[in-house]
Amino acid sequence: MKAAPKFTLLAVTLIAAGICAEAIAQPKPEDVIEYRQAAMTMIGWNFGALAAMVKGKTAWDAKEFSLRAERLHTLAPQALEGFAKGSDKGAQTDAKADIWTHPEDFRSKYDDLVTQTSALSEIAKTGDEAKMKEQFKKTGAACKACHEKYKAD
Amino acid sequence: MKAAPKFTLLAVTLIAAGICAEAIAQPKPEDVIEYRQAAMTMIGWNFGALAAMVKGKTAWDAKEFSLRAERLHTLAPQALEGFAKGSDKGAQTDAKADIWTHPEDFRSKYDDLVTQTSALSEIAKTGDEAKMKEQFKKTGAACKACHEKYKAD
Numbered sequence: 001m002k003a004a005p006k007f008t009l010l011a012v013t014l015i016a017a018g019i020c021a022e023a024i025a026q027p028k029p030e031d032v033i034e035y036r037q038a039a040m041t042m043i044g045w046n047f048g049a050l051a052a053m054v055k056g057k058t059a060w061d062a063k064e065f066s067l068r069a070e071r072l073h074t075l076a077p078q079a080l081e082g083f084a085k086g087s088d089k090g091a092q093t094d095a096k097a098d099i100w101t102h103p104e105d106f107r108s109k110y111d112d113l114v115t116q117t118s119a120l121s122e123i124a125k126t127g128d129e130a131k132m133k134e135q136f137k138k139t140g141a142a143c144k145a146c147h148e149k150y151k152a153d
Numbered sequence: 154m155k156a157a158p159k160f161t162l163l164a165v166t167l168i169a170a171g172i173c174a175e176a177i178a179q180p181k182p183e184d185v186i187e188y189r190q191a192a193m194t195m196i197g198w199n200f201g202a203l204a205a206m207v208k209g210k211t212a213w214d215a216k217e218f219s220l221r222a223e224r225l226h227t228l229a230p231q232a233l234e235g236f237a238k239g240s241d242k243g244a245q246t247d248a249k250a251d252i253w254t255h256p257e258d259f260r261s262k263y264d265d266l267v268t269q270t271s272a273l274s275e276i277a278k279t280g281d282e283a284k285m286k287e288q289f290k291k292t293g294a295a296c297k298a299c300h301e302k303y304k305a306d
């Protein structure tokens with residue numbers, strides 16, 4: 001069972017090297033965009049459930065929080081494949097072209113999301129409600145920082 | 154790092170108990186449907202990449218296969234939240250109403266998908282190409298068995 005974390009790390013490593021995207025037989029731009037939007041929908045679904053707990057709209061459940069934090073930790077790096085070169089157009093998308101004209105800045109902001117969700121999943125394992133809520137805010141800030149610059153209103 | 158597998162197991166357990174779905178502040182049917190379709194899109198994205206390798210359309214890469222098999226292993230149980238009660242209508246969907254009128258049969262077929270993707274991720278760790286391809290076929294059969302009965306053409 002020790003192997004699971006290895007795959008999580010491997011995911012980040014392979015994606016960072018762009019190997020995953022290349023491994024797929026060059027998917028069509030519209031398919032990459034659909035995948036990108038699907039990944040963001042799944043991230044939003046779990047983030048929304050955490051937000052509901054943090055805001056007191058649903059009962060606080062540390063195990064539930066940890067489960068969704070772990071999901072965000074594994075979904076964040078997966079979504080990066082959805083920003084492959086050439087997927088700036090091909091279907092309706094809120095992703096701004098600046099993502100592909102400023103890849104280094106986009107990547108630095110994206111990497112922060114991966115970092116914050118990873119920290120969220122680790123902190124969630126402690127069950128410390130205050131620290132979990134604090135890290136949730138940092139995770140939300142990482143989402144916002146990238147959306148403000150690279151996502152159309 | 155030993156904790157990661159615990160969360161994977163926890164996901165299946167909580168979802169089996171329907172706790173996750175309840176934890177979300179009763180999302181709208183259209184949002185559940187969007188989440189369901191997003192989860193299936195992510196599953197299809199990774200399954201498609203494995204199929205390309207199995208069919209020789211892309212180069213065989215055991216590590217790449219393992220990475221995507223692990224993703225399918227974690228995505229499969231997550232998608233189940235997308236079949237929450239009341240999400241049979243509310244937006245365009247290929248999910249047949251029989252899913253909610255025959256929940257036990259649907260669940261047994263869905264559980265087989267979770268079982269097969271779990272086995273796929275474990276077998277993929279061995280790097281045994283023949284066994285990985287064999288389990289890939291069993292996983293595809295699990296997808297097909299459910300789609301044939303519960304997914305509209």
